[in-house]
Amino acid sequence: MNGMDWRRMVIALAAGLGGAAVAQLLGLAAAALIGSALAVTIVALLGLKPDIPNPLRNVAFCVISVSLGSGVTPDILAEISHWPLSILLLAVTVLVVMIVCGLILRLMFGADATTAALATSPGALSYTLALAADRNADLRFVMLLQSLRLFLITVLLPPMIGFANGGVGAGPAADVPHLHIGEVAVLLAVTYGLGMILTRLRFPAPYILAGLAVSGIAHATGIVAGRPADMVLFFGFSVTGAVIGARFTGFTLSEIKRLALAGFVSTAVAVAVSVAGAFAASGLLDLPFGQVWVSYAPGGVEGMTTMALALGYDPVYVATHHVFRILFLIGILPVMVGLFAAVGRKSGKT
Template sequence: MPKSDSLAVRLRTLLITLFVGTLGGGLFALAGLPAAWLSGAMIAVAAAVLIGMPSHVPNGLRDGLFMLLGVAMGSGVTPEVVDRVGDWPLSMLGLFVVVTAVMVSTFAFLRGFAGWSRETSYFAAIPGALSFVIALASDREADVARVAASQTIRLFFLVAILPGVIVGATPADQIPALVQPAIAPLPQFALALALCVLGSLAAVRLRFPGGWLTGAFFVSAALNGSGLLNTHVPEPLMIPCFIALGAMIGTRFADTTPMALLRLLVASVGAFLVGLFVSVSGALLVAWALGLPFGQVLLAYAPGGLEVMMLIAFLLDLDPAYVAAHQLARYIALVLVLPLVTLVVLGRPARESQDGPTDRN
């Protein structure tokens, strides 16, 4: 949006963008689709901007979203899971090898076959941690729309198809409800949130990639994993956060043509199939070498949602702690290692040499 637009125009456009995103997210939630509020908002806003609707999500709101997402991500690190991470060292090593192989093979496909740029291919190839990947890519010259679409398509297939294939004909009334973490008292959550904000500010000050999300994540994980403070973010706060994030991604499709969308879909599905082949092959090898159930290893290695993968493990009488520990280890490793790997592979963001932040909305 042009800088000359008045504050009132920007605010009105923002409200319209969020309203469209809310409608899309609500429809997806009613349909029971995966990552409903995020994906629905993204698709609704993307469709609206493709037919000419003006859209706007300011950078300040974006940074706040990333910070809150970092708090929520860190709350998944519980003392119980931390205690069991060291129980499967060889399996964890296999996870590292498989994740690396998935990234390399998917990057090669997107770079060589689809012809995407190096930065866009790199972020689109990262298996999982959608919010974190978007935070990193937003600091770069990567095509965030392509990255988000590729990641969302992967998530859709993993969550909507893979669990169904594994579970098979399990009746819906036999699927247990997930146990939600206890909500912290308001003063405790306020203290945890304040500490996470300080963590984000420190990470941004140190120019750590994805600093708003990364800083909050590590503070939240340390507080929750040690049992000092409960950092679970109440769902009423997370739903608007997902809507706004999805709307922000949707605005990136403003200059996309229908033919470009078709090419994006083909490239994203192809990248998913390449990554799935590597994941299945790696899970088969690790399961055979360590004498573990193949489905258990596959669920532990799949870059899907932690709760969904644990639920499928429970339904199949597998070890939910094994799945959770590997999913969290992958998540933490990505957040810990990727910013440094990104600096090595891609260098410093080009915009850091510019005067002030760039509003690309």
């Protein structure tokens, strides 16, 4: 890592931890995640180029995923029996989001068919950008709209859930014990190692899956019981928020102003569709609406599972749905891009 990289990392960490601390003092829901994302986004738009290096990012994801694994209980098998229908409804929701938002971007904002399809993909960002480069889509349009969607959902979802719950937001369970520092160190080390292996095997969200497996098995078998200390979680939330905010590095204010309306409109429609899907699943399966909404929200798997943990929802349920969404998108995105392109050719647009 060169000197400039160190400077950018220090800027990102200073802004992220500072913003997280302020949000925590203000008593916001998912405070560390939201505060860090906001602060680092501001710093990025000021041109200071914050950056979180991949090893540090992966450590933070390990902290989050080890904490997610503490949600594994002996009742997990009975709970999983409700999930197939919930996952099916999620798949339908994803398809509706892509079709409706893609049409909006094409008809209202003049995006070409391929760019519209990829800009509305609710997740799988790395894969989406690879497809965008391969299919000659407008890469900056796709990246900026994806970043705006993730930022808006990360910042606005917790207060919206609190409003939907009558002003009462969920909170992390207070009765979960803390792991000893040695237990945390071993779990994180094993998770990081497995995450590296899964990365080489091209698994989606490898460090989240690794932590769920390692920590989940350790909790299910009674080897450990509890989650990392609050300060460790604060670090994980803050760095994850900084990763979200740092995505705005390299964009100018004029670019953001030009595409902001497209980002706001497409995100609002995507959220509305996810609300409808979550409402249906919640009613059919008798599950907490907020928990299903976080699971259906078109955000990144790391950000949404972090939010589930911060809000006190079943982390295994949420993580399972977001990992499925990534796998579903990997399979369906090329098909959707082809369909959009075919429709565009028939209508005289590309």
